[in-house]
Amino acid sequence: MTKYDVLVVGGGTSGMMAAISAAEHGAKVAVIEKNTTLGRKLLVTGGGRCNVTNNRDKEEIIAHIPGNGRFLYSAFYQYDNYDIMEFFKSNGVVLKEEDHGRMFPVTDKSRTILEALIGIMDRLEIAIYAEAPVENLLFDEGKATGVQLQDGRSIHASCVIVSTGGRAMPRTGSTGDGYKWAKKAGHTIEPLYPTEAPITSDETFIQDKTLQGLSLRDIALSVLNKKSKKVVTHQMDMIFTHFGISGPAVLRCSMFVHQTMKRDKTEEVVMSLDALPNVSKGELTQQLQQLIKNDGDKSTKNALKGLVPERYLLFALTRSGLDENAPLKQAAPEKVTHLIEFIKDFQFTANGTLPIEKAFVTGGGINTKEVNPKTMESKFTSKLFFTGEILDYNGYTGGYNITGAFITGRIAGMHAAEAALKS
Template identity: 35%
Template sequence: MKQCDLIVIGGGAAGLLAAGTAARHGAQVMLLEKNPRMARKVMITGKGRCNVTNDCTEEVFLQHVCSNSKFLFGPIHQFPPQRMMSLLEELGVPLKVERGNRVFPLSDKAVDIVDALVAFAKNAGVCFEQKQVDRLLISDQTIQGVHCDDDTVFFAPKVLIATGGKSYPLTGSTGDGYQLAQQAGHTIIPPRPSLIPVETQEEWCRECMGLSLKNVTLTLWEKGKKKPVYTELGEMLFTHFGISGPLVLTASTYLKKDLSVYHMEIDLKPALDAQQLEQRILRDFEKNQNRDFFNSLSELLPRKLIPVMVRLSSIPPTQKVHQITKGQRENLCRLIKHLPLTP
């Protein structure tokens, strides 16, 4: 079919849903995807499990959009998380809700989501072609269709660009959509990285490479602001270049170009306030009063983090626990509650 009502460029989740929905409403739809497989990025989301959506209200969903949430108000109102969940259940993909209202397929397999979306589009009558669109066909400021890199031409009065961004070129997200949109007269705002690991200036992060922290709070501060830009309880990990993990990926969306105005803090014991933490440390010190300070922290901190915390605390590693002063103990408490990091 070289002539149709709608051409959808891109076979990811958005393209498959858009194409299938339009076809269900009677449109003749052609979906063009340059990769041999559909939705390659969906396959790797959620560590291969595919975190589909969050089971929450529209209001709560928009509260967690870090910038320009008004832009999403219409789409989320038209297609809230519950509709996405209902659709997948109808397509034969049972779901489950995990901590933080995160929704996954019951099978923990992203491929089940991909197969369901492809079937949704195919069963609705969408035609598929493996083609790479290189330009739009526009005449008298009216869309006529698309031209592909093998000189194939498809005609349609409407074209939907669903190519994704340029976040993961290996999956096909190479930024094609920006160039196509620009051909249609749209202004392109240069994209910036988001949902990425963060490099830190602290050398000690390398010593902790591979260490995963659970149930910690990560807080991002910006100079001149009294309230944190971001704070959340969850999981993170140390890498050879800095930090990564769910908390860090989310925090990265709040970072702008000038990183010098930001600093981060990790609360290693968020379940305890400062007074409760000091009491906990006192109990540990009481049990280990004749030990060296370095050997007294095994029940309080992860093994990889102990040398770092000892060094940052400025308490001599061989100082006997019963010789540690109140001031030194308070400094240790502050360090555990406010471990600093610099992006």
């Protein structure tokens, strides 16, 4: 009978880090992975470049994990994003910083990160069982004792770490297997929903593809609740698509679309788009008055050229009832006011997001109140630990989710090793 100190189920980002951490703390470790290779999802993160973490302080990182980020506080005090950077540096991976604090390997290749992790696992003599789908976790008297594979084999261990990921990006193997095992161990699974996902809308201008393919830079996008109050605003880029909207600002708003629809018990939610967030309504009004005065003889379209991208300008003029070919000075004042309102606050409805399979991140998962935040151990089943996306916390893209994965993996591995070596 094969027995290990620590068994890690799932060889993704948090699973590999959990295995390395447990082995560095003296445990005999094995990783069980249903894919043929480790780190399938890691390879596609950050557009294939792998945004390993973010160079911001704890508070800011946790603020960028809007779904239950506070759960990670205790873990962060034991191992943080600077420790992640040091870990890679000391293992020969040079990182570089890009905009918004995002850290990438200088090679711009996810494979660099994956090869470093696999190299460390080899050095630490961590056993790897690939193409080994797990059927069930094994329990005995309220303790996790190992796993049973689909081929009938059993592998035993003093501690088991479940790092099977969520349900986003199933092509990488994240098919939500771990939720049923967590349930068996007595855990509540908070409803799963897509986050960091493109937003869908059935507004006519979307269906007619009027703006399809149009990118807007540095806009402010907000989700409004039923009282027309802003729930969240993100100032970044976006793009109009054939099904709705996408791009960085949109992905960050997606979680709030689901939460607001759920809270307000509605089928859709209103979004507000400010195309010029760095210009106040008053300043924009003055700008237009100047243009009417100086370029009033030009056609409206030409006089306002460069205010916003041309396709968006023509759309705005149509929406405000202005004739793009008529001289600007002939524009009725109330229509100019409409145009200003439109540029600063174009409201349209969204009815959800693309499904979880098309999202980058899974919202929901194992209720974090049922997991010890200092160790990642289950409060219901001893010697059972959870890491990464299977837990109900989620962050924005930009290195925040992977930071959570590395940190929860590190902590779980360390504490699982301690628990195993004590027993």
